[in-house]
Amino acid sequence: MKNTIYIYLVILISTLSSCTDVIDVEVPTADARLVIEASLDWEKGTSGQTQTIKLSTTTPYFDTDETNSVTGAEVTVTRDKDGAVYVFEDQLNGEYTTDAFGAILEESYTLKVIYNNETYTATETLLPTTSITSVTQSRDGGFSQDALELNVYFNDPADETNFYILRYHEVGDLYPTLSSVSDEFLNGNEIHLFFEKDGDDDGDEFEPGDIVDINLYNVSETYYNYMDILISQSGSSGNPFSPAPVELKGNCINITDADNYPYGYFRVTQTDSETYTFIEDEDE
Template sequence: MKTILKIYGILIVLVITSCEDVIDVEVQEAPERLTIEASLDWEKGTAGNEQTIKLSTSTPYFQEDRNSAVTGATVRVTNDSNGAVFIFADQNNGEYFNGSFVPVLNQQYTLEVVYQGETYRATETMMPVTDITDLTQSTEDGFDDEALEVNVIFTDPADEDNYYLFSFQERGDLLPVLEDLDDEFVNGNEISWWFEKEEDDDEEEFVTGDIVDIEMYGISEDYHNFIRILIEQSEGAGLFSTTPVAIRGNCVNVDNPDNYANGYFRLTQVVRQSYTFE
């Protein structure tokens, strides 16, 4: 009986392997789009005059040649209040640089990009940010009461709506972790915003001697709504996760609205500090 079963098993394997077919799956490709990375970030304590805008085109996922830098475009930013115009010079590598930009808090600016005969525009306001008053460590606020976390302490300005973007990046990590906050329920209060690494995300917990670089941005409500969706989608699929969708930034093609650009034009003030775990 065992011999018969072995023979049947071999026959089944042969049938299965002989029925394998190569299936070519046609992957749907989105149209190539201009991608605008226009984050004009003014670090507190600096002049904020040196700013860079990056332009590229979207590429198919399986395309081996990823060099999609855009050159030959015309890029400028205008202060809508006083009419000052800042030309961003083509560096011939997808970057456009201006060394004399003048950031003014709470003023509106307009970005204009002319590429392949079409004009893209976006409007944003330079948003302020409060100071970080202290950085501490603890094991009390996070999900794991034994894991080290860093606490960013600051006081939210009262009687106004404020939105924040945090970036946490341990030295040696490839990418930062982004988190967002609006002050709807904490307006005017002292806030302790904590960050820890979780083993559930295949991350190693912070240990003594680790250094984490921290950035806190003041952002607009529109940008907060945009980055919130991106953060949710980047966290991966889960039981209560949102279904990934294509989201548009604020860069509008005024000549051909259907040919919109990816990316976002933002103007923010930012504070940067580092913390070493003890």
């Protein structure tokens, strides 16, 4: 009887094994495009002279080991009013840097990237930003009951249209969290924004001792719309192989071949920053 059962098991396992087929899935690919990460941020209280621009190329989804950093490009930024040119030196790792950038508020700047005999350009104006007036913590304003949250306050200037990006980066996290807000219904008033971890369990909530770096940017309407879409798409879930709802293009254009457009954005803005450390509640 035991031998019979053993024989049946061998036959069953062999049958199941023989039913396994290897399926080759053809994943669609596209030609590599240049990706321009050019965020020139002048932090209040600094000279703003040290700036970095990153260049890379898009890669196929499964080519995780492929190096996509771009080297050998020519990168410059020109202040349009007086023609001052700032050369960004190739660091041979995809980064291009300068220690001599001249930041002047309300001035227009033009980026030029020459790569593979094609020229990419973009233009932005260096906008001033308001200051963060206060950062506090609380437990009663977020979506999760009793979870620690961060409150950021700043005053919106009256009689002008402003668009803001807030960047929250918890020390130790790989990526920051971004949020966008306009003063369409808040013009001239104090703006209060809160930041709470988006977790499914208590282990994902803020705890006393956690440190968060905060940056406030006043940005152009074009960049605000770009980031609003990016934030919305990055927060959505779904099939990783499905295309993005919108192909997100920035303000960089290829003046040599318009069809070979790049991804990314050229931004020039002032920023105000604060660092907050969560503390124990008085009632704990």
